[in-house]
Structure formats: structure tokens, C-alpha cells
Amino acid sequence: MASSSSSSSVDETQTLIPGLPNDVASLILYLIPYCYHARLRPTCRSWRVFLTPSSNKSLLALRRRNRTASTLLCIFPQDPSISSPFLFDPHNLAWSSLPTAPPDPHCYGLCNFAAISLGPHLYVLGGSLFDTRSFPIDRPTASSSASRFDFVTGLWELLSPMAHARGSFACAVVPGSEAIIVAGGGSRHCVFAAAGSRISSVESYDVERDQWVELDRLPGLRAGCVGFVVEERMEFWVMGGYGEERTIDGVLPVDEYCRDAVVMELRSGDDGGKWRAVGDMWGDRERERVGKIVVVEDEEGRGRPGVFMLEGHHILRYDMASNRWRKESQVPKKAPHNSSFGFVVLDGELHVMTLLNAVDTTETRRKQHHKMAGKLLYIQIYHPKKKTWRFLTTKSPFRLLDFNAAVMCSVRL
Secondary structure (H helix, E strand, C coil): CCCHHHHHCCCCCCCCCCCCCHHHHHHHHHCCCHHHHHHHHHHCHHHHHHCCCCCCCCHHHHHHHCCCCCEEEEEECCCCCCCCCEEEECCCCEEEECCCCCCCCCEEEEECCEEEEECCEEEEECCEEEECCCCCCCCCEECCCEEEEECCCCEEEECCCCCCCCECCEEEEECCCCEEEEECCECECCCCCCCECCCCCEEEEECCCCEEEEECCCCCCCECCEEEEECCCCEEEEECCEEEEEEECCCEEEEEECCEEEEEECCCCCCCCCEEEEEECCCCCCCCCCCEEEEECCCCCCCCCEEEEEECCEEEEEECCCCEEEEEEECCCCCCCCCCCEEEEECCEEEEEEEEECCCHHHHHHCCCCCCCCEEEEEEEEECCCCEEEEEEEEECCCCCCCCCCEEEEEEC
16 A cells, blocks of 8 residues: 555645545556556646656655556667667557667667666666777677666666676676676677677676676676576576687688586675586587577576577477476467567566568558558567467557567566
8 A cells, every 4th residue: 555655745735636535546546557657647737746756756666565566578679879768568558668868979879788677777788889989880899888777767877887898798687686797798790790709707786886896707708698597596697699709711700609508606795606517508419599598587486587598489498407408389470571589578478579560451552652550569478387378469669670689678667
């Protein structure tokens, strides 16, 4: 239940809902999904104050406390300083845009960055940066920048940069602490994939002190990897990615994909433990598959996550006991030609997304000018425990969206 602090955020002379006490009206407004808040603020002055987190600082905290907060999907279609990120509420099929990040006059593109949420903040870390001051101008360099969006103030703020510039790296929040850990990475071109640098450095970010601390390095160079924390053992896992680069005939660069995973035991304080290798995750006659990896936190209820990979239209599950990938399911509907799947976890379910053309084919035959009516987001949702599929279709705000380049994460608001 909302306490008197909820009603104190609104002037007692301002009525939220005529005929109802403000305490009761506050409970009703708290139940409104976050993505609708921006549309409802212009209704009246009292609603604008109540539904603006900077004016009502208890808004987001009480939504979490009263279990009215919902898990939203945040999509970065490209560089957040060029294009607005969008929040999507899959339960209400509602969209809401976020303000763009402050631009840098010397930079004209950022990709391969990491986006992760912690509390009322959305963090954007590192990436591959296209800078007018670098040469050659069409090749990105790794970025060490760190920034975050504050949902309370509605503003972006710069943070202390990482000690080592990196993009396409492993990143995870350490449970039970205000810390983010990053590992590996480098610079990676979104078109010329095999070109670029690799690093092995590992860092931990202390949110309260706004400080990066270097930890023990990875056993080898690794980029394009995924990181997650196994809370049951308090271990940080780094899986997948690519290591050393080799060339074919000394000309064409090709990635050497990592067939194993490495694990660090997380200790209290700033110092992490040593790394240990898990070993080859693929059989002798089985080729390694390189797909998009997502993690279902605490899937088994014992602090042990479920790790899934989308490779083509197949979903694989990682079995920690046997250190092998097992076939879990198959996506019912394949992605259209020359398009890609987005793969993300929301509320313990796997969301496989693709963008479809919302075009009236009958109308386009009659007209010489083929007008695009918009893009439909088609979502195929798999429940790992029930092993069932369900489907959603909603109109999206994107005309074009490349899921191979877009960055996505979940946000609890």
C-alpha cells in the first residue's frame, strides 16, 4: 500500500481524481504502466507532477515496493546520441521513447556498446566508436566512455571512463551489490566483423563511488562474449566470443571462435578471484555454433541461471553439469529473407523478435507508389519451464531495425 509519502508528493490543494482522497487516487495512478505516463502527464497539473519522477521522487520506488513495477524491453536501434532509445511494454503493447544522449561533435556513430540496468538507472558502456579524428575514418576504435540515464531526473550523465577501451564485451550486474563487472572486448566493425582488436582486461565498476577497479585478466584475448553471474556459487562466467585472429592466404581475416567458457569466483570487496577454464563445450564431431546468448536469471530457484543460445532458428540450452549445449526447441516461424532475429529475456521467457513489413498487398497492386504503412514487430515467446510458444504482433516505431546491430536490455520500472 502507498503511504502518506505518496500523497505528500502532490500539493494537498491539488486533487488527483475528483471525488477520491489523494491516497486512494495515488494507488490507482501507481497501477498505470510506465509507458503510458508520458501520455497522461498533460491531462492536468496534478497528474503532471505525480507522474514525473523528478517531481515525485517516490514514484519508481513505490512501484517496485508495491509490486506494480513491470519489466520493459529497452531497444537501442543505433547510437543513443543519434537515435532515441525506446521502451516496450510487452504486456500492454505500449511504446515510450527516451531522450537522446548528449552528442559528441567529433563522433558520428557508436555500436557494439553494452546496455544494462541497475536500480533507476540505465547504463551505456564502451562500444566501437566512429571518430572524425581517427584514421582510417571508416574504421571504429574502441571506446572507454560510460554514461547512464537516470529515470528519476530524466537526464543523461557522464560517468568515470573505463580503464581500458572496449566494445563487444561481457557485462553483468553483481547480485547483492551496487557493482557492474565487464570483461574482454575490443573494437569491432559491424560490417567487417573479423577486423578489429581484442583485449583480456577485466574491470569492476562501483556505482556509489563512480570508480573502476581492475581485476585479474582473462586467460586469453576474448571479444564478442557474453557474461553472467551464477548467484548460487557467486561466480562470473564469460562464454562464447572469439579470440585470436587468423587469416586465409594471409589476406582475409577470420575469427577463431572460443569453444570454452572461463569462470571467476567473486569475492567480497574489490578483488575478484582467479580464472578457471570450464573446457570445450562442443563434442568432437560437433561444430561450435556461434549465436546470440541470453540468460534467464534464477531459472531453477536456487540462484542458478538458465543459459540459452539462438543459432539460426534453433534454440539451444547449456547444461552446466555436462558442459554441453543441448537442443531445446525450434522457432516456429523463420525470419523473412535478409532479416535477422532479436533475442532477449523478459520475465523468464525467451522473446524471439523480427520486424515485418506492414504493407497492404492488395493496395500496393493498385497503386504505383508503394507506401509503407509501417513495420510490425512479430514476437515469438518461448517459456522454458512449460516448453510452450505464444505469439505477439504489435506496430513498432521503427521503419528500419537491424537486430544484429541493435542493443537491447530489460528494465524494471
